[in-house]
Amino acid sequence: MTLRPFASLALVLATPAIAAPPTPTERTMVATVDAEQARTLALLERAVNQNSGTRNLAGVKAVHDIFAPEFAALGFAVRWVPQDSVGRAGHVIATHKGKPGRKRLLLIGHLDTVFEPDSSFLMFERIDAEHARGPGVADDKGGDVTMIAALRAMAKAGTLKDANIEAVLTGDEEEAGLPLDAARADLVAAGRRADVALDFEGLARDGGRDMGSVARRSAGNWTVTVSAKSGHSSGVFSEFAGDGAVYALARILAAFRAELPEPNLTFNAGLIAGGATAALGADEARAEATGKTNIIPAAAVARGDLRALSPDQIARAEARMRAIVARDYPGAKAELTFDNKYPPMAPTPGNRVLLARLNAVNATLGLEPMGELDPLKRGAGDISFVAADVDSLAGLGPASEGDHTPRETVDIPSIWKQAKRAALLMSRLAAEKR
Structure with missing residues (x-):
């Protein structure tokens, strides 16, 4: 296991600078997320309406075809990594090369859902101004579009230009191919290259309060x-x-x-x-x-x-x-x-410092601080494959309810809130030296 690079920052995080108001650059990111709400929601609808049950290999690849141009337009080099050897479609790996010597960020999401083509739950449905229903509308297509919205905000504000970011969207998170050593080899390798891992599965809430996920069980x-x-x-x-x-x-x-x-x-x-x-x-x-x-x-x-x-x-x-x-x-x-x-994503001092960094962003945005989610209230996820090698934080996607059922419903305003949080957090981390 490598040393946790953020552990030495714990004292710094206690300073009043945490509550600094947003800079002009950060205000641009916030405004961009809000200005592009319709665009982001249209992207989510398009992705949800493309079935990508894990075993629908062509469908998973088709979701790659939806998201890959979004990354490419932001200056990412995008690769499709087939997973024929494990009976799965493949993974998206998008790499943005920034300034040498800056921290390297790994962003994690997934393309597949639990809903195969024979499911009766196949289409995006707007319920009201704040809610939409559909297969994968939250898990994890909602997380993927939140990631893209944050990156677009960074690009608009100029903070993406120098950022070293690798995004891995797996095609079989819901039912991983076997053997796992092969199915997760690319993700593990990306984790070993990174200094920080951020997972865009759903935001967890406890008693109505947004929570941070510094641990996930095996x-x-x-x-x-x-x-x-x-x-x-x-x-x-x-x-x-x-x-x-x-x-x-x-x-x-x-x-x-x-x-x-x-x-x-x-x-x-x-x-x-x-x-x-x-x-x-x-x-x-x-x-x-x-x-x-x-x-x-x-x-x-x-x-x-x-x-x-x-x-x-x-x-x-x-x-x-x-x-x-x-x-x-x-x-x-x-x-x-x-x-x-x-594997488990054990709670570590480095993970907790990342949550503190996110709470610094919350202070800047005027949001309530996020406590640690009880790991009993969260299932396993792909970030666990890299957590032994890099400081990790999960739950940067939107809030939802009914995941993995025909009631899967996303809280639309949480997409905008999470994209703002992610854009500011990634910009601050990416600007730091390794």
């Missing part, structure tokens, strides 16, 4: 498979027959619930099956089982997820789970496997 899966002696049910619990696979699996899951809990750790059991036969389907999202009431079940399987805040917490939970599965279960044997997907 996302991984586990599977417990149990095999046992079978026989006539009249012999269940006997020394010869044992308890069967279902009781053994139930004891394992009960032990997980009783012995694993600690702050910021969750471990959901999402799918379970047992009987004379039991097996997961090929997609691991369904299971099949057969059995009769008078047959001791010979097989059982459970699949769930594990979410934690740090690599140490993941290792600790996995060790406890292995110990539980290795215990003696009469007449049965259990196996446990893990499939770790998204």
Whole structure:
């Protein structure tokens, strides 16, 4: 893990300069975001109306075709990086070369949504002056247009010219291709080049208050498979027959619930099956089982997820789970496997200093300071793949509700607020020496 470059700035952030009023350049950025509201909203509508479910490879590429010209017009060199090897469409990588020796910023968004072409939720709908509904209207096409609006404001004010910025919009954030090492290689490499990472997924709110995201938990899966002696049910619990696979699996899951809990750790059991036969389907999202009431079940399987805040917490939970599965279960044997997907974005001093920098922008804009969001209230995301290498801040996209459902609705005014925040924050960071 690299040293956190902003940690040494903590004392500086306590000075009255944080509350300085906007400079003429910053006022230009604010005015530009407001002046281009109609243009930004039209871009969002166009992107939302192009289906880009993760498995709609052509659709994801078509969203690249919508956003790529926006970056190119701002002086970015734009590349499309195909991901055929992992069964996904590809990623957009847009690079803006500024003044040598200045801080390098990584901006993260994604092109795909959870809504595939067979969804009934396919079109942008303006609900009223402050709300719009549609697939990906917030997650993450709303975040992508917020990023572009901020960059356009920087260009208008002249702060983009010298900025070193790399934007990576992945094409499979909602269902990452496998193996992950290949699917996220370009993003990880970009993180290692950067000094700061800013993620444009949605703004989190708690009790109506805007919150900053300095941490995101991991996302991984586990599977417990149990095999046992079978026989006539009249012999269940006997020394010869044992308890069967279902009781053994139930004891394992009960032990997980009783012995694993600690702050910021969750471990959901999402799918379970047992009987004379039991097996997961090929997609691991369904299971099949057969059995009769008078047959001791010979097989059982459970699949769930594990979410934690740090690599140490993941290792600790996995060790406890292995110990539980290795215990003696009469007449049965259990196996446990893990499939770790998204790493954690642990809270670090460097991440917290970035939030302080954002709160300096809030003070300039006359906005309330943002506290730290409880990581239990946010899922995993692409920024976690770079968080071990660079100071990171998530949640620079718009506020919304109903994400991943046919009720996904974006708070339109939050797009303008977030674009202003991002434009000022990026301009200030990009002007600093590495």
